[in-house]
Amino acid sequence: MHYRRRHYPPAAPPPPLLLLLLLLLPLQPQLDPKIIGVRATEKWVSELQYFRAGATGDLARFLDFVSYEYVIDNILDLIKAATSSQSVDVEEVVAHCHPLGRLDPSVMKSILAYENLGEDFHALYRTILVDTPVGRYFTQFLAEIADERAAADAGAVRATFGEIPMTVIENSVKKFYLEDFAAFVA
Numbered sequence: 001m002h003y004r005r006r007h008y009p010p011a012a013p014p015p016p017l018l019l020l021l022l023l024l025l026p027l028q029p030q031l032d033p034k035i036i037g038v039r040a041t042e043k044w045v046s047e048l049q050y051f052r053a054g055a056t057g058d059l060a061r062f063l064d065f066v067s068y069e070y071v072i073d074n075i076l077d078l079i080k081a082a083t084s085s086q087s088v089d090v091e092e093v094v095a096h097c098h099p100l101g102r103l104d105p106s107v108m109k110s111i112l113a114y115e116n117l118g119e120d121f122h123a124l125y126r127t128i129l130v131d132t133p134v135g136r137y138f139t140q141f142l143a144e145i146a147d148e149r150a151a152a153d154a155g156a157v158r159a160t161f162g163e164i165p166m167t168v169i170e171n172s173v174k175k176f177y178l179e180d181f182a183a184f185v186a
Contacts, residue, residue, distance in 0.1 A: 045099045064133065065181045070101025071134050072177060076170050078111040079124075083166075088112065103132060137176040144172060 052063040074097040081093045094108050102108070110128050129138045145164065 041099065048100065061184065065184060067100050068134050068177055068181075069174070070098040071103065071132065072101070072137065072170075072173055074098055074101040074103065074108070075111065075129065075132065075134065076166070076173070078108055080166055082112050107132065134173070134177065137173045137180070140176045141169065141172045 048063065048066065052060065052067075055063055077097060078093065081088045090109055090112050093112060094105065097108065107128060111124065125135075125138055125142060129135050
């Protein structure tokens with residue numbers, strides 16, 4: 001006895017994926033490179049913070065060094081915003097800070113609250129910056145611009161700071177940070 005194979009009609013093909021995407025496209029928000037960048041940064045920051053929470057010893061210190069650059073950038077951005085002649089929205093400036101370099105919100109708002117920073121940087125340093133993780137780099141900067149006699153006289157430090165462009169301050173503080181980081185890695 002010979003059995004013949006039965007041929008069943010093929011099942012209806014599923015709708016093409018392209019057609020499905022075209023139907024769902026109006027329901028999805030537009031993909032924007034800026035949104036992708038923000039989400040990728042958020043993911044990277046959360047992963048780094050997760051690793052930092054579980055790290056000890058040299059790995060913890062290394063991950064701290066990775067975040068210090070962003071802390072320095074955020075502090076300098078806050079000082080730039082506070083010294084600008086335009087009025088600034090505190091919440092907007094804090095929102096534009098890099099998430100990896102975020103300090104306590106009260107510290108960030110305190111930096112913005114100082115008026116005449118060019119004349120009163122020493123007070124800002126004594127009350128706020130000295131307690132930040134990167135305070136030692138600002139200490140080294142102040143020691144570099146003032147000799148022992150001027151360091152005891154706050155007026156001389158204030159006058160010196162008022163004369164120095166912000167780019168010089170930024171480069172000096174980052175130089176101390178990079179030297180410290182290089183010494184750690186070596």
